[in-house]
Amino acid sequence: MNQNKAQIRYLLLEPLLRGKGIGNQLISKAITFATEKNISSIILWTNSELTAARKVYENFGFEIMQSKQSYLSGKHLTEDCWRLDLLK
Template sequence: MITEENKLSIRNFLKPGDLGQVAALHGKIYGEEHGFPIGFEMYVMESLIEFYRQFDEERDRVWVVESKGRMVGFLLLMHRNENSAQLRYFIIEKPFRGIGLGKELMQKWMEFFEEKNYQSAYLYTTSGLDPAISLYERYGFVKISEEKTENFGFPMLEILYRLEKA
């Protein structure tokens, strides 16, 4: 939970430098914790450009988590075709995990999803991210497929999750 003690804030708008920080967080965390090569950071940078070019403040939302003015977490909802949304770039620095922040961000993501009346959503993740996968499943995302790939320059298992509105 976000409290005065841990001095976290969440904002829903982008400032200059944010996109670079999101890519850097992904590169650093996935590199250190999961052995992802720099190709993954490059992929994040390229896909953030795609997001920003089609950004629509009515249909898209970012959650920028900061501690003492420094980005320590991030999540976004990106609109897609056919009244669908994509959950992307969900990341939290290690010292800020286990305090309910991930759950809070996921709840805010779901509230925006409902508010904008999206009919479905999807996300891609990889094996080895069990806490995140557990969180997605608690919010109704269902595993659709798994595929062995080398998209980022090393072998990995990519997993597609989908959420369908009842």
């Protein structure tokens, strides 16, 4: 089995671009690219406050694999590592 893995490091949209489906398009393109390159899975980290982004990841089939409590930007947050397996 191919063990190549990809990570989406940052997915950030300017506030004026949010809610227009651009995040969905970017994730879709990332999945298509990874599939074409025979990548076995994609991982990404996000936090509990980013509810819209989390919904996008969930809709594409990403699943939470790990969670940890963090103190970021002056707040206590839950960080989650999400994974999408592409080669099954």
